[in-house]
Amino acid sequence: MSGTSADGVDGVLVRFTGSPKYPSWRILASIHTPYPAKLRQQLVAVGQGSAMPAAQWLALRQAVTAAQAACARATDPDRRARVVGCHGQTVWHQPPQGSARGASWQLIDGPLLAELLQQPVVYDFRSADLARGGQGAPLVPLTDTALVAPTGGWRALLNLGGIANLTLLPPAAGPDRNAPLRGWDCGPANSLLDLAVERFSGGRLLFDEGGRWALQGTINETLIQRWLQEPYFQQTPPKSTGRELFGEADLERRLQELGSDVKPADGLATLTAFTAAIVAADLSRPPRVIELLVAGGGCRNQALMNQLRRRCRGIWLRPLDAIGIDPQHREAMAFALLAWWRVLQLPAGNPAVTGAQRGGQLGVLINP
Secondary structure, three states, X not given: OEOOOOOEEEEEEEEEEOOOOOOEEEEEEEEEEEOOHHHHHHHHHHOOOOOOOHHHHHHHHHHHHHHHHHHHHHHOOOOOOOOEEOOOEEEEEEOOEOOEOOEEEEEOOHHHHHHHHOOOEEEOOOHHHHHOOOOOOOOHHHHHHHHOOOOOOEEEEEEEOOEEEEEEEOOOOOOOOOOOOEEEEEEEOHXXXXXXXXXXXOOOOOOOHHHHHHHXXXXXXXXXXXXXXXXXXXXXXXXXXXXXXXXXXXHHHHXXXXXXXXXXXXXXXXXXXXXXXXXXXXXXXXXXEEEEEEXXXXXXXXXXXXXXXXXXXXXXXXXHHHHOOOOOOHHHHHHHHHHHHHHOOOOOOOHHHHOOOOOOOOOEEEOO
16 A cells, blocks of 8 residues: 555555454564655655656556566565455545546556566456446545454544545444444645644655644644634545645745744744644534544654644544554455455445445456
8 A cells, every 4th residue: 555645666565364344354474565756756746737749658657567566575575365355556646526426546557567577467446337327536534444343332434544534433332233324534634744844844854744744833723723624624524636636836825924034943833733623613513432543654643643632632642553453454454354354255345434326346356
């Protein structure tokens, strides 16, 4: 899995056994392989609409495929995997609008990946849901019900990657036990923060390690409350988004509103608190959540976690590894499970999450 942050590829080798719907699982190996700096720069640029000739697009697709193959080999050097699930690299996500269908572009050459690895590959997980009228995202909530047990009340899982997204799991008992699974993209997380750090540091830094820079700043709460009124944050789920909405142009606008003389620490403090405020606003709406499990790179940002605790009062907040899942493994494991379901020809799509007209199988299976 490589997410909106486009910093590299997370790989897991996971064994699933038992019931496909609620499998037992065990992580056998895991690794993170960073993208080379030039490749990451290209991916961030095209993910914000930068134009390129067709020949360069083809070269970029091959470079991404080679990076994904390298991660798979490093994760599974003995080729124990029966199938490789690969999400690819999202370069543009366009949710449905009105009567117009949505589209989403995950850059990967599936046949080339299968040939490089000499293993079956499942890729292109989003297109089928989009064809059925859905958002094509988020997809990780579809696997959360299989991997995370329900509890006594509504349980939420938050991913803080480039984009912040939520899964809401219905309780194990009570009047809401048969309520549908819920999930959506809340808005920006590391996408704006990383771009701001790169700008403020003159390219010297790519992210705010531990949130230390933001912790030194003062938050502009007035601006945060104004930003929360923007159309995307008022939109009800299902909804999804990415760098095409929350990228460089969006950062530029917000920095202008903060003022040309804004101190970097103050800018980062405000943007960090903004992400937490978006999540808190979403969780303030029904149903009432009693627990929030946090995953993704943002869970290591102490400034962001502090703001989540302050703004999500009354909710038990803890990292995902508190229930035995490494926060960095969740998304890669999700696409491994989606790949297994595709091999078994099981439906995975969920209209309650993506808004598709019906459920069905997700992903394209190809053999070398």
